[in-house]
Amino acid sequence: MSTLGKKVSRIRSKNAGPFWITIDIFCGSIDVYKDICLNLHNQKVADLLKVKGQDLKRFEIEKLNVIKFSFPRKIPQGHVLDRDMHGAQMAVLLSEMDF
């Protein structure tokens, strides 16, 4: 099985203010975009990120062939227990996920 990262052109994640993380999946083409819109299920992403399904916001932006996920951080940015202040390494989880 291939990974999501191999299928799309780029996946990035970043803090969106101290209390949110956002992940952008740049699909690269309309065909890949449609495939991912159809087959990447919210629950799978929520489980991977260990967030509640209802906390995960999903945006499908066809103009850019982008699927975006945003979710509140369990631990705010820079809190004693935070391991990645900018949340920029979280994209790796989606990138390495089987797809």
Added chain:
Amino acid sequence: MICSKVLVPSGVLGLGFDIEALKNGLNRKPDIISIDGGSTDSGPYSLGSGTSKYSRSAIKSEWKILMKAREEAKIPLLIGSSGTCGTDEMVDWMEDITIELAEEMGQSIKITKLYCEQNKEFIKTSFKKQKISSLDPSPKLDADIIHDMSHIVALAGAEQIQECIKTGADIILAGRTTDTAIISALPLMKGADPGGSWHGAKIAECGALCSNNPTSGVVLVEFDKSGFTVEAMASNASCTPESVAAHMLYENADPFILYEPGGYMDVTNANYRLEKNGKVRVDGANWLKSGTYNVKLEGAKITGYQTSLLVLLRDQNYVENAKTWVSKLSNFLKKQIKEKMELDTPLYSLEFRLIGVNGTLGELETKVSEPTEVGVLCIITSKKTSISNEIAKLINPFLLHYPLTDNEELPTFAFPYSPVHSDRGCVYEFVLNHTLELNHPMEAFRIKISEV
């Protein structure tokens, strides 16, 4: 017809920009130079301690270039979120640098300062009067937490920046502002389309990040009655409809909506198209005014005082069993701390992170692989530096020698430096994700003018 042209040299002062690109931008006769000076992006320390993330020398050297550009172009120069966190003291810090440079370069200038820091009593009263509303997610807030915050700032919007522009200042040094307000303020004043003014400001807030060459820094935005046109100023940079539209995704939880003081912008129906000469034309964004005038608040308080230690495991048996070793060691150390310091766990925290195993992602890590070595980062946090340092010294010999099993020769791991413990000082946390309702935009802000 163009209402105003805003030159943005870079996403933030201190990060650098292309000098040739700045010259190209100045040749286009902009009406103002606007640059951001900060954000919460680097964590709570800057606001908590009220200090700049960037070095004074980096700020001074870049500010000198912009002050020279302003003197030649005879247009206002504006910085928002001075000194990263935008506290009052950081506005004054920026003024010190400005005065120093004005003297060095023989410039006579009028400086307008915008102060955005909030008085705790005012915030407490506003909280009691239910003028403070929480955003999602909502951290707990009460009078004690307000009292404990070391700094509270309100994010100024276009209205407060416009008040500064009206003073006829050469240089405007603003405290905490929204990243966009420093760019949108002038076009909004000059009658540009409100949706387009905010949208153009959002696109240009990180400088050339909306182009194919982010490090070149400089972009020019031309605002008019129906939208805006954005263009990268470096010869080796260009904007495309995709690079511009994609910037709406960056650091935004919602790619279509952006809340600002006094309303919100909606770009759901925005159109992006490539024009001649590498310009991107954008229109179709809407500005929706809110019933009340709310500004966002940011606040940080001290969490505690931290000391860290790092020990390296290279021995294959310990690398393979790092998790078990740390779990046994942690239990053992907690007993030692209780016995020798008479300190219970709620009074301190002792955390181990396995670098090479799951140091970055913790419980989210999905990959299992065999590392060559493991760095064990030990983080101690307590209410006093002396306690954290004392715990560090107490656990030091065990980090060095703690055995996995009872019947083995005493192991010795690698300490990478001496002293092993690093006193990390005071650590802070963000405690506000709230907005404050104001009776009028200047209620929570103050302007001061000086001339040098």
